[in-house]
Amino acid sequence: MTTWVDPATDPRSRVDGLGWVSRAVFPDDRVGLTVNGAPPPGHQAVARYAVVPSVARARFLVPLGAPRAGAASLLAYNALRPPKVRALRAVLGGLARFGSAGLAPFPTLTVSVPSGVPAADLLLSERLTAALGGTPLVAAFGVRPPDPNGKPTLQLFSADGRPRGYAKIGWNDATRALVTAEAAALRALREVAGVADHPVPPGLLTETAWAGQVVAVIEPLPPAVRGVPVDDPPRIAALLAVARRGGPAGVPRPLAGSTFLTRLAAQADRAAAAEPAGARAVAAVAALARRHGGTTVEFGHWHGDWVPWNLGRHAGQLVAWDWEHSGPDVPLGFDLAHDAFQRALVLRGESAAVAAADVDGHLGRHGDRLGLGPAQRRLVADAYLVEMWLRTFRLADAGAGWNAALHPALLDVIEKRHSE
DSSP states (O other): OOOOTTTHHHHHHOOSHHHHHHHOOOOOOSSSSSSSSOTTTTTEEEEEEEEESSSTTTOEEEEEEEEHHHHHHTTTTTTGOOHHHHHHHHHHHHHHHHOOOOOOOTTTEEEEEEEESSSGTOOOOHHHHHHHSOOOOOOEEEEOOOTOOOOEEEEEOOOTTTEEEEEEEEEEEHHHHHHHHHHHHHHGGGGGGOOTTTTTTTEEEEEEEEETTTEEEEEOTTOOOOOOOOTTOHHHHHHHHHHHHHHOOOOOOSTTTTTHHHHHHHHHHHHHHHOTTTTHHHHHHHEEEEEHOOEEEOEEOSSSSSOGGGGGEEETTEOOOOOTEEEEEETTHHHHHHHHHHHHIIIIIHHHHHHHHHHHHHHHHGGGGGTHHHHHHHHHHHHHHHHHHHHHHHHHIIIIITTTTTTHHHHHHHHHHHHO
16 A cells, blocks of 8 residues: 655654654654645544654654643643643643644644544554544654653543553563563553552553553653652552562562572572673672572562652652563662762762662661661662663663663672672
């Protein structure tokens, strides 16, 4: 069948964020995308978006034709955003309330399909509308720079502006694995409803495979949710509830012979087969086993990305989202370690070495509340850093590229710690 990717007008031919996102959301070449122009011959328009602020600097694709939904795509959950971003979105959301007239200064992207072809055959938003009950939905999405580890997200609203779901799109090996993992985690977390101190996760509305992609639609957060401060102290009761899933404390077990250590060794072996630096990971796991093999520690689940920007408060409860790195059978304290490591690395821009030292300090200050003595705290820190390098490898091996902040610097840090 004839396709309609015109390099002159179709953003999918671009190499910037607009091109990356539009290719993920509209992967079928039979779909016509036209900026400031009419649909291709034989096509009928099915949606129009304002490209804000411009094609060259696109940040948002705001739906036209449903002013309340367009405004909501910019204003929903604005309280979770940094002040400057919040202010910009507030201005744009005010314009969007006036519909096409308010957004007239911005370029218009027209989405079209061949006449006679059902839109649900070609458009993800139409497919998801059917999966979520058939009530018409309006789609919007943000535009970010191309990121092989990023997941374009389709925001779904009803015409009156109520959030209905957020569709995360896994488009390469790395992101398909992350979307699949989060869907599995959210299915399992249905069992923790009502567990004391456990943070409330969003629900999984549906998941599907579509056009070579994996898509998970996540339930909207409560509209009144508010983010936790970036300097919020550790929430120990919540960390324990995540680790134990509402059950009693686990019996401490030696690191040696644990399924966790076996998994680390297997992943390091895979890294060695794929990447020259992988041999260093094999040595790091062996050193971890030698140093801490006899140390006993409680094992349990972890969120996997426990950081302030993935946490909020609503109706007196802690809310946690982005469970894509969640998993079972890790040493208790991994989420506490991750919190310290990412605050240093992401919020303050510190090196991997400084971030690792912050892990030691954080565990030293708060680890006893998790029942971790000095030997357990050092085990948790050393094992977490190996886990983080292996995560970095998994993402790189799946096509996401290396995180320059962690490779090879984190291996250097690990080796220095094992030589002390």
